[in-house]
Amino acid sequence: MGLFSRRSVGPLGPLGAEDRQDPAISGNGRFLASVLEQGGKAMVVLQGQPGGQTVALRHLRGHEPHSSPSLSWNGRYIAALVQQGPERVAILEDRATGKLLRLPLPNGSQPARLSLAPDGQRIAIEVTEGGQSRVQLFDLTGQLEPDLPGGLAVQGGPSAP
């Protein structure tokens, strides 16, 4: 059908075939985050678009498996679920300042997915508690500067996936 133009996100390495999951695209379309299965690890990879160059993330390495990345409008903020010891935790990295926000969850609940509002002022986190899923919203106003349309993209340095 000719209505839709489409492209596949290219492979990151020379071998071609890779498992890529959990896509998230920034509001301005300049960044794509996804989870790459490599060497038994699930890692968030951030790529510029449309070129596909990888962009370094400061806080995620060493806390695999990663899941459910989400990006703000200009890609300044990236939120994801990561592993810290026995716990799954929701974190948010500010790529402009290098700072990290760890998002609190009710005791006994496990985060399953999250979605960051494009302006970075709210986040929705799906948690499971006693086998039941529920979504909780958090207000980030006052925690984060808004990342609004027309703002500057944070370029960041290249990184090996």
Next chain:
Amino acid sequence: MRAPSPVNRISHKLGLACSIAASAGLLSGCMGAMPTPMAALNRQLAMAGTNRAPSLSGRWLAVITGRGGRDQVLLLDVAGNAPVPVPGLNRGDAQPISVGVDASGERLALVRQLEGRTELVVYRRSLMSLQPIPMQPAGVPSQVTMRADGKELAVQVSREGLWQIDLIALP
């Protein structure tokens, strides 16, 4: 002296946890204060039943809710703290899997199972119209997110035993 509120107690614990984490080199660089739960909206969500697969954009939150054994897409106006109608989006014989919404609340993308097939559709709220988006090359969609300006979808697709990601521009 008044006892600290639950939020303040959690905030204090979070700050402490961040300090410990920073000193241990774990997820260091925590910001100081803590996000505030949006209590009224969280109550709305709890009343809707179980809910999952959130997509937050602009003033809109789309989730898949389950009540009475039936799952459906629920669109909430976060600013107005109320659900908004999405006529023609939900079907009794369809199982929603993943949903994405744009920042204007006009377009929703949905992966759903219907009549034994998994399909990707885009819903336009002002038109109450649903448009199927074929997978080319053939594949089975699983997760979808929509760019905040509604111009592009990022779709996780199963092809030949691998998960791939397609970017689909919307007219």
